[in-house]
Amino acid sequence: MAENPPAAGVLERCDIRPSANTTSELTLSLLHFDITWLYFHPVHRLLFFDFPCSKTEFLETVVPKLKESLHETLNHFLPLAGNIIHPLNSGRPFSRFEDGDSVTLTIAECDKDFDYLTGNHPRVADEFYACVPQLPPAKHTPDVVILPVLALQITLFPDRGVCLGITNHHGIGDASSIVRFIKAWASVNRSSGDSKLIDDKLLPFYDRTSVEDPEGLDSIYWNLIKQSRAVESPPISFPLNKIRGTFILRKDDVQKLKHFVLERRPEMHITAFIVTCALVWVCLVKVDGATETLADDEPEYFCFAADCRGRLSPPLPAAYFGNCLGFVKAESTHGLLKGNDGFLFAAQSVGEAIHKTVNNEKGILDGAENWPRQFGKLIGKRLFGVAGSPRFDLYDVDYGWGRPIKFESASIDADTSMSLCKSRDFEGGLEIGLSRPKEILDAFAAIFTEALRNL
Template sequence: MATTTKTLTIHHRCRVAPSATTTVAAEQSLPLTFFDMIWLHFHPIKRLLFYPISCSTSNFLETIVPNLAQSLSITLTNYLPIVGNLIYPLESGMPEIRYISGDSVSLTIAEASEAFDFNYLTRNQAREANGFYPFVSELPEPKNEPESGFRIIPLIAIQITLFPGTGICIGFTNHHIIGDASSIVGFIKAWSKVAKVGGQNEVLVKNDLVPFYDKSVIKDPSGRANIFWNQMKLTPYWSSPSSFPNNKLRATYTLRKDQIQILKNLVMDRKPGIDHLSSFTVITAYVWSCLVKSAVKSGENVDENEPEYFGFAVDVRRRLEPPIPAGYFGNCLAFVIVESRHGILSGEDGFFIAAELVGEIISKKVNNNEELFRDADDWLVKYGSLLTKRIFGVAGSPRFDMYDTDFGWGKPNKYESVSIDGDGSMSLSKSKEFEGGLEIGLSLPIKKMDVFADIFYDGLKI
């Protein structure tokens, strides 16, 4: 029987297991590498894909949902770690990812009332951030098993919501410890391919979506996984907040290819000796400097000497020695941070200085494996301490084209990275509208969003 919240009808909640029509391992265990361990206490990652489709409730429940559930079941046979759980020791031992026969994924089927406007949610202009949470499920609650000595922590939850006559939204919530964006986006694309064209292995092979699970390819001679675990186990595991009650707005800013080139030209003219100049360099530097400039104008009290940090993660699959397969499933990210001062970045040359700093860190550290991993033993302490500082980051990557995810009804018309509400990051993805363009997603307090928008667009005019 369907249950109704204030504005959302939950038709049913179910569990989807790997397809029984294929050979599925009875059990699969994966150790956590140091790349995984660092995400142990991080908040869940939430993503939304909105698809414009005129669909009735009956067609949704009788045709679309059964196909999505069946194709999800088929896809999960290749993604057993997602189906499993994080096994967290209550007293002794190391955490690990474990799948056993009978495990399944939480799937919620919902319908939005007329109180939700599909067109409002999928526009680029500022919208209330809290309005997106009804469409992403919470992860199921962890369960303690004293007899086994473990806490069992689910890793993913999926929700499919119908907006009658206008669209469908698919929401994904996952624990970061199961995999980085490359891994989770790969799973989402695999499911969409199976849903659209059927089949299984042949579809994944054809589209380079076969996951690779051998964790032994991650070398750890200094025992970083143990170092991180010994630091983190002192803090009891708790269910990280999945929703962030706030008064924020979400907005999407698009930069076309020609606008990105103009930003590059400006930097080259002002900083001709810059070490590295890419679209990533100028976009992140521009957004970072605009945010810093919007702080005081929106009412924040920030000293000119206050440190400003910008950090981002680097996919190192191809950078390891030897390189590991692109389809490696898990976390495989290194971290870099650049630092400046508020007064410097909020000044007239803030953008150019930011671009120089980002370009320099990419040239000297990201493109130099020895430097990239030099401080790896200290990542947790060094970067964890910055979370309470004025730090800005990046979620996602322009390498991932979320607008190429077709479940059989065409491409989505909006992608939202909901979890940036809680970590001070911008989302970055390919543009749905402009070839070579990029989309920037931001979640900011209302007043700051207004000020940022003015600074962002005025800067492009200049």
């Protein structure tokens, strides 16, 4: 890293292995769904729990139980204890777990203000990295690069709470896969280490032969991706000079937004996701329009991923482990989005993009051979996106410490995405996370609040 992030005091760093009586080796091919994310920045998730405990209780009770439950859970999620093997000369990348592989778990203590970090108000983005685990460094050989895929950290805020940090390499799995691991681990920890109590719905499905590839997408993607950039993601450079804020849409807000669109576009199929993305997109465009000189015909893009598991032919089980995402691209122009009807144009663009890709009569992978080039062309363009989904509710995770008081997607510091998840406190509501320079976030907050007030 260019500069060290705000640090927590490391109390212990240990390697947790699956049980010795598990499979000694598990190798999974990385398919085009995985290859897409091979050079993406690591994904950081933070779960804060309002769980006051002393340092003694933390070290003597909480940590040993967490280690044991992780040990048991990894028996079912062996790829997360393994590595991605990236060939340098010939062959395609794959995931490999071997006997002796492990996951690094960091035990830390932090004296930062727990209430400050878990609020919705603007907070300095750098402050969160005391709780963010870093993936171990890659190992280089003449023929391959060996990339660890998971790092974990449990941080104590004495007598106030704990934070569980999860960092994963995106090439090993998407949110569906990683959230299943988080929930499985939570259930084992809550049940005092009994992995037999894991809900069958959370157990991963590994069969790669279930994924058909008649168009040869695996080879197409690998031949394109391997030429694109370095194997390892660049380090985070501190200070980030960004402020992190959380914005809430209550159920009533969502209903008003949907009603606003349907009154004017009754033919549209409108969802909470569409109106939320449209509102954030337009507000960000208007902020930039007020601070930069942008032509009305300047293209504006909003991109996000859609789960393909149930949309393939044949469909995959919901528990399929790995990445299984299609790319959706909405586009408009700066002039349309900054105008009085900008929200309507944004909603229409997002809705049409979903219909064109997700509901494509030829299948969600129609045109997928062109996705890498299409999205490569967007580098340097005016692009916004979404990280996460309300489908993956991390606020119902319980390690025995109660539900999280706050979820943060630290990954959004690295790009222009917003995070999106269910609201913890408002049934039917949504929680939006943004990380931007202070002046941008302040301007966004004003426009966002005014937009909701005028509904």
